[in-house]
Amino acid sequence: MTQSKKSKKEESKEATRKLRQKGNKIILLTSISVIVVYVGVLFIxxxxxxxxxxxxxxxxxxxxxxxxxxxxxxxxxxxxxxxxIEANRLIQEQ
Known part of the structure; x- marks a missing residue:
């Protein structure tokens, strides 16, 4: 495998990891928001x-x-x- 293909795969994996981290942060913030709203309503x-x-x-x-x-x-x-879009770009480059 050439160096460029390896680096493209590594870039793709890094981009996927970053997107997953963003998704995890969004899910965590949503969960916290739901709990805060629920506790607030119960408190009231x-x-x-x-x-x-x-x-x-x-x-x-x-x-x-x-x-x-x-x-x-x-x-x-x-x-x-x-x-x-990233997956489609990688497939087209093959």
Missing amino acids: SLFSKDGLDPNEIGDTLGGTLSPLIGLVSAILIYITIGQQ
């Missing part, structure tokens, strides 16, 4: 004078988490498309 429902109806809790969680999940999905799709 436990210590409010009126209390919250279970339907209100569900509406609050759904309304808060839906845009967050949508944003994370869009970011992950962007990362996936980047990986697909």
Whole structure:
């Protein structure tokens, strides 16, 4: 195998590793955000004078988490498309 092919493979592996790290960070931040929102809603429902109806809790969680999940999905799709473009480029070079 020539030096250029090895370096291209190494570059590809490095790019894939970086994209996976980005994805892991996004998943971690999303998980933390979900936990913070959930704990906040529970805290409010436990210590409010009126209390919250279970339907209100569900509406609050759904309304808060839906845009967050949508944003994370869009970011992950962007990362996936980047990986697909890189894979297609490598295949064309063979």
